[in-house]
Amino acid sequence: MTAGSITAPLAKSGRVRAGAGIRQTATMAWRSLVNVKHNPLELVDYSITPIMFVFLFTYVFGGQMAGSPKEYLQYALPGIIVQNTLFMSMYTAMSLNSDLTKGVFDRLRSLPIARAAPLLGRITADLAKQLWAMLLMLGLGALLGFRLTGGFAGFVGAALLLMVFAGAVAWSAVLIGMLAGDPEKVQVFAFVVIFPLTFTSSAFVRVETMPGWLQAWVDINPVTHLSDAFRGLLVGGGVAEPVLWSLVWAAAIAAVFIPLSMRAYRART
Numbered sequence: 001m002t003a004g005s006i007t008a009p010l011a012k013s014g015r016v017r018a019g020a021g022i023r024q025t026a027t028m029a030w031r032s033l034v035n036v037k038h039n040p041l042e043l044v045d046y047s048i049t050p051i052m053f054v055f056l057f058t059y060v061f062g063g064q065m066a067g068s069p070k071e072y073l074q075y076a077l078p079g080i081i082v083q084n085t086l087f088m089s090m091y092t093a094m095s096l097n098s099d100l101t102k103g104v105f106d107r108l109r110s111l112p113i114a115r116a117a118p119l120l121g122r123i124t125a126d127l128a129k130q131l132w133a134m135l136l137m138l139g140l141g142a143l144l145g146f147r148l149t150g151g152f153a154g155f156v157g158a159a160l161l162l163m164v165f166a167g168a169v170a171w172s173a174v175l176i177g178m179l180a181g182d183p184e185k186v187q188v189f190a191f192v193v194i195f196p197l198t199f200t201s202s203a204f205v206r207v208e209t210m211p212g213w214l215q216a217w218v219d220i221n222p223v224t225h226l227s228d229a230f231r232g233l234l235v236g237g238g239v240a241e242p243v244l245w246s247l248v249w250a251a252a253i254a255a256v257f258i259p260l261s262m263r264a265y266r267a268r269t
Contacts, residue, residue, distance in 0.1 A: 065204075089173045097183045
């Protein structure tokens with residue numbers, strides 16, 4: 001990537017024009033995706049972990065939870081994909097933090113590009129990788145017996161919903177990446193926050209099997225709404241309410257974390 005490939009003339013106000021900003025964001029996203037060609041191990045994280053999750057949950061918990069791995073897979077695979085997507089969002093935080101500590105953003109700051117282009121480019125690239133992981137898990141699930149009974153429209157709707165929610169959560173990852181002292185500390189957040197959120201939801205078990213006091217939390221947990229919506233779109237069922245609540249949660253997360261992330265970004269760079 002050269003400076004000329006991402007720079008563009010500035011408007012008279014000193015700001016980059018919207019069209020140029022979009023092109024610069026696309027260039028920054030491509031920069032992140034091209035890294036996979038030179039460092040294939042980066043894509044391994046988006047491939048091996050999802051495969052491991054599918055096999056472990058299906059064959060370790062399937063017999064106990066639903067009587068057979070295949071029956072459990074039909075319920076749990078959407079939740080497994082949701083969990084993997086949320087965990088993978090932490091790679092955005094780790095990558096940004098690594099770029100900050102290595103001075104990448106200092107070099108980009110000297111170029112006449114849109115200030116948010118590096119952030120948006122990273123998020124866009126990571127969403128593409130998460131889409132790859134989702135398709136990989138669905139493909140593996142199909143080989144193991146999972147059936148997409150929601151039709152093509154349901155599949156497209158599920159993918160779009162997951163990417164919208166992942167895009168909102170990515171801004172919380174941006175904030176963490178800006179505030180963390182080093183990439184290793186980012187991982188702490190994944191286990192302290194995301195891990196309990198996913199396991200106290202309907203992602204892996206039905207809500208009615210949980211204690212009453214826990215159900216009160218599970219019913220408002222955003223991961224529950226997303227899991228129910230994603231599952232309903234893929235395999236059929238009522239989806240209007242969980243889809244609505246998933247979008248409400250995504251909007252709320254974005255409304256809180258985008259301003260905080262941009263403020264932290266300006267302070268850090």
